[in-house]
Amino acid sequence: MVEQRAQDMTAELGVTVVAGFLGAGKTTLVNHLLQHADGRRLGVMVNDFGALNIDEALVDERRDDLITLSNGCVCCSLQGELSSSIESMIRRRGEQLDHLLIECSGVSDPERVVNVLHYPRLRARARLDNVITLVDAALDHAGLSPALRHLVASQVDNADLVVINKVDLVDEQDIARLEQAVLLPGSRHVRTTQAALPADFVFWPVSSEAPKCRRVRSRLSPATSIETLGLKTLSWKHEGAVDMTELSTLLHDMPKPILRFKGVVRLDDGRVLALQRAAGRLTSWELGNWPKGESQLVFIGEDTPSLWEWLSLRLERLPDCQQD
Numbered sequence: 432m433v434e435q436r437a438q439d440m441t442a443e444l445g446v447t448v449v450a451g452f453l454g455a456g457k458t459t460l461v462n463h464l465l466q467h468a469d470g471r472r473l474g475v476m477v478n479d480f481g482a483l484n485i486d487e488a489l490v491d492e493r494r495d496d497l498i499t500l501s502n503g504c505v506c507c508s509l510q511g512e513l514s515s516s517i518e519s520m521i522r523r524r525g526e527q528l529d530h531l532l533i534e535c536s537g538v539s540d541p542e543r544v545v546n547v548l549h550y551p552r553l554r555a556r557a558r559l560d561n562v563i564t565l566v567d568a569a570l571d572h573a574g575l576s577p578a579l580r581h582l583v584a585s586q587v588d589n590a591d592l593v594v595i596n597k598v599d600l601v602d603e604q605d606i607a608r609l610e611q612a613v614l615l616p617g618s619r620h621v622r623t624t625q626a627a628l629p630a631d632f633v634f635w636p637v638s639s640e641a642p643k644c645r646r647v648r649s650r651l652s653p654a655t656s657i658e659t660l661g662l663k664t665l666s667w668k669h670e671g672a673v674d675m676t677e678l679s680t681l682l683h684d685m686p687k688p689i690l691r692f693k694g695v696v697r698l699d700d701g702r703v704l705a706l707q708r709a710a711g712r713l714t715s716w717e718l719g720n721w722p723k724g725e726s727q728l729v730f731i732g733e734d735t736p737s738l739w740e741w742l743s744l745r746l747e748r749l750p751d752c753q754q755d
C-alpha cells in the first residue's frame with residue numbers, strides 16, 4: 432500500500448477515505464477538516480445508507496464540490512457510481528482541488544472503497560493518502576450483533592489511523608477497555624472529542640516523502656458485505672411542519688436496536704431543526720441551510736420485524752410513512 436502511494440504522489444488529487452460505524456462522528460470530522468483546511472481546497476463526497484441523504488444537509492456549507500451518493504452503500508451497490516463520481520470530481524475540479532474527502536456510510540467496509548481507487552482509470556489521477564476510521568467510544572460495541580461487530584473490526588483493521596471519538600462521554604477505563612477490544616496491536620490511533628483531529632494527521636504536505644502509514648493486515652476475510660449485516664432502514668418524508676411533541680416522545684421511546692436516527696424537521700414557526708441519535712444520545716440544533724420544504728427522517732436498525740412494526744405504528748401518527 433505504501434509502495435502504491437509512493438508511485439502515486441504525482442497524481443493530481445489526494446484522497447482521504449473517512450470510515451466508521453453509524454454515528455461514530457464521520458460527518459463531524461469532515462466538518463472539522465473543512466473548518467481547518469488552512470487554505471487547502473477540499474472536495475467532499477458523502478454516502479448515507481438510508482434512502483434520504485441527510486448528511487448532505489449536515490455537511491457545513493452547501494458547496495458545488497460536494498457530491499452525494501444515496502440510496503445504497505458505496506461499499507457494494509454504489510461502487511460504479513462512486514468511481515464515476517470521483518472521475519467527474521477530478522474532471523470538473525481537478526485543477527482547483529487539493530484534496531478529496533470521501534465519507535463512507537456507517538455500514539461500509541472501507542477496503543471496498545479503496546479498491547475502487549485502485550481502478551486503472553482512477554489510479555493515475557487520484558492518490559489514496561489515508562483511510563481514517565472513527566470509533567464511537569460511547570457505543571456499546573459488545574451489544575452489537577456479531578455481523579456488526581465484524582463490520583466494525585473490518586473498518587478498524589483497514590484503517591491507517593483509528594480515531595477513538597467521543598471520549599468526552601466515557602471515562603478513562605472504558606476508553607482503555609475499548610482500545611483493547613477493537614485495536615490491533617500497534618494500530619496507529621488517537622483519541623478525540625468532536626473528531627477534532629489535527630489537520631496534519633490527514634493532509635500530507637505536498638512536498639513530503641510518501642506517507643509512512645502502516646497498513647494493518649486484515650484479520651477478517653472475506654470483506655463484510657452489506658447483505659450479511661441484517662440491517663433495515665425506514666425513511667419518512669412530510670411536506671408540512673411536524674409536531675415536535677409527538678416526535679420527541681417517539682424518539683425518547685425508541686428501542687436500542689434502532690441504532691441510528693437522523694432527521695431534518697420543519698417546525699410550525701418556520702424554523703428547521705437537525706436531529707440525530709447515535710449510541711442512544713439524542714442531539715438537535717437549528718439548521719440554516721435546508722432548501723427543501725419537507726421534513727425528512729431516517730431510521731437504521733436491526734432487521735427485527737416487531738421493531739419496524741412498532742416504529743411504523745408510531746410514525747402513522749405522523750403522516751406519509753414510507754418503508755424501504
Ligand SMILES: Nc1nc2c(ncn2[C@@H]2O[C@H](COP(=O)(O)OP(=O)(O)OP(=O)(O)O)[C@@H](O)[C@H]2O)c(=O)[nH]1
Nearest residue numbers: 453454455456457458459537597624625707709714
Ligand atoms: N458528545 C459527543 N458527541 C459527538 C462527538 N462527535 C460527534 N458527536 C455527535 O454524534 C452524533 C453523530 O455524529 P456524526 O458526525 O453525524 O456521525 P456519522 O459517523 O457521520 O454518522 P452516520 O453518517 O449516520 O454514520 C452527532 O449528534 C454529533 O454531534 C463527540 O466527540 N462527543
